[in-house]
Amino acid sequence: METFAEPGTGRVRSQSAPAQGRILGGVLTMTGSGISNQIGAGIGAHAFSAVGPAGVVAVRQLVAAAVLLPVARPPLHRFTWRQWWPTILLGAAIALMNICLYVAIQRIGLGLAVTLEFLGPLAIALMRSRTWLDMLCAACAGCGVYVLVLPGPSSDFAGIGIAMAAAACWAAYIVLNRVAGQRLPGLQAPAAATAVSLVFYLPVATYLVAQGSLSGPALGYSVVAGVLCSVIPYAADLIALRHIQPGFFGVYMSINPLLAALSGTIVLGQFLVLHEWLGMAVIVATNVAAILLAGRCRRRSVPASPG
Template sequence: MGRATAAGLATMAASAASNQVGAAVGAHAFASIGPAGVVAVRQFVAAAVLLPVARPDPRRFTWAQWWPTLLLALVFGTMNLSLYTAVDRVGLGLAVTLEFLGPLAVALAGSRTRTDLFCAAAAGAGVYVLVLPGPARDYTGIGLGLLAAACWAAYILLNRLLGKRLPGLQAPAAATAVSALAYLPVAAALIVAGRLHGPGLLYAVAAGVLSSVVPYAADLIALRRVPTQFFAVMMSIHPVLAALAGLVLLGEVLAVHEWAGIAIVVSANALAVASHRRTREPRQEVPR
């Protein structure tokens, strides 16, 4: 396995693990500040950390750099809010399955060989077996889950594009700053209501670091090292890590179908890694 691929795999794994731990922490803040409040704080924290590090200069951005950055800001502000609301309405299992349709669609669309196609389909089947979502009549919740899926697909494609057009972490830094500005009214309303304080705020700040700062930076770096389709297949590790986090951190015993789903997803990812090693794209120079 090439160094770029190995580094990309390690970065994706770290991003997914951080994201799932952050999601578990952020859920504790729902009762006090709601999903919108958690998303708002996440964007503020991400902007506060990434802006001093990346130091983007918007005055020098060309339109070719600005338009995907603005779209990424819209994705940041919409993706987690739609997912959190979907989870609240239709349950975690169905919401996770619906959201994974986004990266699954990217993986299927980018499939170049039968092996790629099989890996993507197997990963999707594994996620379904893992969560075994039940029927739901809440069409609003289903619609929000599909919106989260579309946002996740757009997130992958925009990060891939911006990784080529802007150096370092300038793209996620600028996008989170724009998204944070859009969420200022939410924060103002919570402050006026006297709700933006105490443990709820601390949980949301921690979620901002773990589920926004780390993944936004890590995913951009990973997409500079691995193909988009390969990255999309590897996103199936998110629900797997969520289930394992529940086992390790919360003492939740996994059912037989959950272990089966984990085995399918892990096998699909292992096959994707092996296939990518044999037919990987010509190595691209990584922007510094």
């Protein structure tokens, strides 16, 4: 419940806080997006042996375009350059982010790949910090990531580097998705960006179809991954970023390593050791703290009484 001064009377009234409702809705949307994304990534990994990471990503983009374009019906021929440039960059970021993540999953596993990919949103949180408490939350999330990973001499540094490239793309995705979403209504931004990213993977899809690789279980796994990893998260993230600031989005999405670990355990049979669970506990605690701090800041933002 928030209070505000009623203009012209000096009386203070209470009202239910729609802003708090929007924050809660954004948090629930982001959580659903993360669950969908990580389960889809685990399912998609089952198709690597048949079509490879590029094949899974190609099908993902085909599925996303087939669903989002008819639903959103973006008038591409009427887009202005102000609308086109963030859409084009968003599509390129999606295309590169997906292939980097899937190659990293193939090399170092789902949990570690997603954890390193989180460095992108964490960077957004650090750059957009407003108070020392925000910085502390981001730092705690970073410590959680380190405890989770504990890199050593036996680490696959090529896989780690590819995962970090995915992190850079995810940071760009957050910023560009917000910009494009502000300039295009509804789902037009993710739909148009998906069409752009699809251009990069049409040759891959064409080659796999010609080779007869896209059939049977591999096709099924890839299609499910397309729905869970592309259609649902793209739409959900766009909706969430209309109500949540990018910095808070970046910190809260640190829950993805936990979701990825659970997906890896359930879908791929990848079990975690103690330090990995400890790191995830730190990350989840940071998420809770960030949500509480965001709610406190909202409650303190009471409109001032006019002159």
